[in-house]
Amino acid sequence: MRISKAGLLVVLAFLAPVLVELRTVLAWVNIELSVLETAIIGGIIIAVILVWAFLPENGDEEGAERDVSNSEL
Amino acid sequence: MSNAYIDKFPAEAKVVKAAFYSSFLALALGGVFGVIQTLHRTDIYRFIDSADYYTVLTAHGVFMVITFTIFFLVGVFTWAVTTSLDRGVEDIRFTWSWVGLMTIGTVMAGVAILAGFVDSIDISASVLFTFYAPLQAHPLFYLGLVLFVVGTWVAGADWFRSWWAWKKENPDARIPLPTFMVLTTMIMWYIATMGVATSILVFLLPWSLGWIETVNPLLTRTLFWFFGHPVVYFWLMPAYLLWYTMLPKFAGGKLFSDPLARVGFVLFLLLSTPVGIHHQYLDPGIAEGFKFIAMTNTMFLLLPSFLTAFTVVASIEHGARQRGGTGYFSWLKSLPWRDPVFAGMALAGLLFAAAGFSGMVNAGMNINYLVHNSLWVVGHFHLTVGTAVALTFMAVSYWFIPQVTGKELWNRSVALIQVVLWFIGMTFMTNSMHRAGLIGMPRRTAEPQYTGFEFETAVGSVGELNAQIALGGVLLTLSLVLFFANIIGTAFGSRSDNLPDNGYAEALSGSDDAPRVLDNLKLWTAIAVVLVIIAYSLPLMSIVDRGGLFGPDITAFPANLESVRFLAFAVEHLGTAALESAGTLAWNTLPEVIR
Ligand code: HEM
Numbered sequence A: 001m002r003i004s005k006a007g008l009l010v011v012l013a014f015l016a017p018v019l020v021e022l023r024t025v026l027a028w029v030n031i032e033l034s035v036l037e038t039a040i041i042g043g044i045i046i047a048v049i050l051v052w053a054f055l056p057e058n059g060d061e062e063g064a065e066r067d068v069s070n071s072e073l
Numbered sequence B: 001m002s003n004a005y006i007d008k009f010p011a012e013a014k015v016v017k018a019a020f021y022s023s024f025l026a027l028a029l030g031g032v033f034g035v036i037q038t039l040h041r042t043d044i045y046r047f048i049d050s051a052d053y054y055t056v057l058t059a060h061g062v063f064m065v066i067t068f069t070i071f072f073l074v075g076v077f078t079w080a081v082t083t084s085l086d087r088g089v090e091d092i093r094f095t096w097s098w099v100g101l102m103t104i105g106t107v108m109a110g111v112a113i114l115a116g117f118v119d120s121i122d123i124s125a126s127v128l129f130t131f132y133a134p135l136q137a138h139p140l141f142y143l144g145l146v147l148f149v150v151g152t153w154v155a156g157a158d159w160f161r162s163w164w165a166w167k168k169e170n171p172d173a174r175i176p177l178p179t180f181m182v183l184t185t186m187i188m189w190y191i192a193t194m195g196v197a198t199s200i201l202v203f204l205l206p207w208s209l210g211w212i213e214t215v216n217p218l219l220t221r222t223l224f225w226f227f228g229h230p231v232v233y234f235w236l237m238p239a240y241l242l243w244y245t246m247l248p249k250f251a252g253g254k255l256f257s258d259p260l261a262r263v264g265f266v267l268f269l270l271l272s273t274p275v276g277i278h279h280q281y282l283d284p285g286i287a288e289g290f291k292f293i294a295m296t297n298t299m300f301l302l303l304p305s306f307l308t309a310f311t312v313v314a315s316i317e318h319g320a321r322q323r324g325g326t327g328y329f330s331w332l333k334s335l336p337w338r339d340p341v342f343a344g345m346a347l348a349g350l351l352f353a354a355a356g357f358s359g360m361v362n363a364g365m366n367i368n369y370l371v372h373n374s375l376w377v378v379g380h381f382h383l384t385v386g387t388a389v390a391l392t393f394m395a396v397s398y399w400f401i402p403q404v405t406g407k408e409l410w411n412r413s414v415a416l417i418q419v420v421l422w423f424i425g426m427t428f429m430t431n432s433m434h435r436a437g438l439i440g441m442p443r444r445t446a447e448p449q450y451t452g453f454e455f456e457t458a459v460g461s462v463g464e465l466n467a468q469i470a471l472g473g474v475l476l477t478l479s480l481v482l483f484f485a486n487i488i489g490t491a492f493g494s495r496s497d498n499l500p501d502n503g504y505a506e507a508l509s510g511s512d513d514a515p516r517v518l519d520n521l522k523l524w525t526a527i528a529v530v531l532v533i534i535a536y537s538l539p540l541m542s543i544v545d546r547g548g549l550f551g552p553d554i555t556a557f558p559a560n561l562e563s564v565r566f567l568a569f570a571v572e573h574l575g576t577a578a579l580e581s582a583g584t585l586a587w588n589t590l591p592e593v594i595r
């Protein structure tokens, strides 16, 4: 994993305001999404993040970071 | 043997625990009413009568923002003073006396509100948590509020007492930061509650007892908001205290700057009260000029707000780098997201930033007209008090409850999910509330839809907005259920020796770097009082001048109900008497005429 499980949870949570506001922002440029379309886009983004998160790591450098973020204070 | 709060201060731990549990009870009640009204006003699920909506709304508002928040913060303050002065309270019976006063007050006010649901009891207090005239509650409600507020005054006296005793033994030492924060907040609270005390004791209570017939509604509104803005800082300051003195510790670092923290609190003390009129931009009877002064003062509040944002984020970043974080943004990954206390407080801070933006809209006199009394405002304060404060309190409970009970937290993963769920639920609920407000949907109504009128949405439909509000409300309720499961699970656990030490964050730049004058509480109090006098004396005088101290002069024009009824009676009787005599006269004279 490239990010701690808790970190992943927080990233996914942060997606909620982004998605919810995205619909309004896009309306300004005359792209009107329905709820379903927004949900589908959300699903795709979540899937991409999940794939990225579970991709095996390439460098050792990040491994060190992950260890820190996993530790409990 | 651990070094938890309960080990060092067992007697005080009981007080703090009692305060926390009282606040959680209020949170539970408030949550139940919250979801009822959410589902009702969005017309998704209704089982109460719309006529009872205001009783529900009053219960939700009062239990959440008076009982839950204030009971929690007196617990935090007691912990902060005892921990940072490293001494117990001076007299534990004195301490219990204010807990008692606050509890009795809450029960009285709560009974008065809830009695509104029972038709056979002639008591009600469906006056909303803003309780100004013309809405009138049963005297029990006002008396309860008085006892509750007096309880907080005595609590403040308790903390000042501790500080004075400590100062005698440490004449030259700086006030420890947490105590400094408690004392400045309490000075602000003493000034602020003068407004609400006057409003209740001089006007509302005598009025509800029937001792006086009328009040000046604008005066009671203005006195309420004199208190109503600083009360939001009374909720926020404890959250700030926790962000400044605890969050850096949970992040693994130190507070960035003790002097900046002190400056922030001094500024809040000065600026919290002379701004209340910004809640009355739409009140007729207050001149625009006074509103403009209130707006200017409000904008100055941005300064300590930004100071806080900067200092807190800098401290967190310091913590992340201590934990090995690097880079411009990748240090964020090194933060202890697994820790529900940290994650909850950080997410609360994040949504608070969003609240700052909608708050700027509220604060501007001209655009306030766009959102005033709309659902936008409800969206705004569920981000501030409903998240920045409430989520911080819930998250930090996961640290505090073990400290004051001596028991380990029941389940950390459930706790993490709980805080994340609150964040998501509030995102959904407040986003749609803001948007509904922008299209003019009113707050404080069971029936936001009107016949023959369609709201025009910018994006989506009204039905979608309502569904999103309800979705958020349900997620929040779920989050509350998880919270209480954890608290109850912890309460029934067994004593543990494996608890983190009690304590708070050290500062990178400590109190030695803070100018001495910052600790001169008398000076700041004096300036705060002067600012309040400048901001309020002229508006109050003109309100009394125009509307009378107890309402308009009733001799010139029969304005009150009693005299109207009397007048009607008089008109009726004199009228019928006149008609009668006219009839008799006609009856007697008619035969004469005919003859
Ligand atoms: C389960 C979570 C919650 C839900 C579902 C919820 C829902 C609502 C709704 C829908 C309203 C607006 C009703 C209307 O104007 O017609 C409202 C009002 C309010 N809420 Fe909440 N809320 C929740 C949590 C909180 C929290 C945690 C706080 C504060 C600590 C809070 C404080 C308030 C206040 C002060 C009002 C205004 C009452 C009034 O207008 O007199 N709420 N809530």
Ligand SMILES: [Cu+2]
Pocket: B228, B229, B232, B276, B278, B279
């Ligand atoms: Cu305000």
